[in-house]
Amino acid sequence: MRWKIPAGVLMALAFLIPAAPAVAQAGSPGLDKACQTAERKVYKDIRELVTIDLDTASNTDVRVLANQILAAATADSLTTLPGKMQQQLDGAADGLRAFLKTNLQTTWSTDLRVAVNQTMTAAGANVKTAGQKALDDGTVDAFLAYLNNGLYVARALDCASEPPPSASASPSPSPSPSVSASSSAAPALPVTGTNIFFLVLAGSALILLGSGIVLVARRFRT
Known part of the structure; x- marks a missing residue:
């Protein structure tokens, strides 16, 4: 019975160890879509x-091979392969072999x-x-070369041709609204009280009128 335990451990390692490198695929730093430094995703x-x-x-x-492929496809976030591979693993052995071939x-x-x-x-x-x-080439080698290297080279060129994040992020100064002459001038004080000019004018007229009446009255008396 002792030999069954090591055999079981070896079988588990056969499933887990090959999958570990696929789960932790990361390359040298590159630029992401926001032109920020990040680890490359290696397919x-x-x-x-x-x-x-x-x-x-x-x-x-x-x-064992199918599980290794499933782990790699899942780590790469592929669209269809993980689901199809799991479906074949859940089915018959002959179907799995045929799918792989x-x-x-x-x-x-x-x-x-x-x-x-x-x-893109x-x-x-x-x-x-x-x-x-890469799409025009249509081969797996062209896809891998682009995803693992060409993408980051092209993205570095695009980021270099764009303005720095600080300049692009800061909004362009909007023109200050023009201040009209009336608004820029000091505000006029409100007119309060009685207009002194008209009072003086009216008073002067009354004085002149009164003086004329007095002169006329004196002349009539004489």
């Missing part, structure tokens, strides 16, 4: 995992194409040009 070349002969390998070896490459290539297109959304001119070149 795994799944072909390197296929080290067995799918025609002659045992069902156990095929399942015939459909794995096509499904993986389609997911890489989708990943390339996603990087709202991207700069250099990224779009490099991404389109």
Whole structure:
């Protein structure tokens, strides 16, 4: 009974150890979409995992390989492959073997194409040009070369051609509203009380009128 425990441990390690590098895929620092320094996302070349002969390998070896591919596809956030691989693992051994032989490459290539297109959304001119070149090539090697290196080279060029974040973030000074002459001048004081000028004028007129009446009255008396 003792040999069963080490065998079980080795089987568990066969599933877990190969998957560990795929989960922690990260490359040298690069620039993200916001032109900030971040770790590169490195897409795994799944072909390197296929080290067995799918025609002659045992069902156990095929399942180990399928789990390794599932871990790598999940770490890369691929669109379709993780779900299809899990579906095949839940099914019959013959179906899993057939999928690995015939459909794995096509499904993986389609997911890489989708990943390339996603990087081109709202991207700069250099990224779009490099991404389109990879799409036009259409091979897995071109997709991987772009996603793992070409994308970051093109993004660095786009970020270098853009204004620095501080300049682009600060809003352009809006023209100050023109101040009219009436508003720029000192505000006029409100007119209060009686107008002194008119009072003086009226008083002078009354005095002159009174003086004239007095002179006329004196003349009549004389």
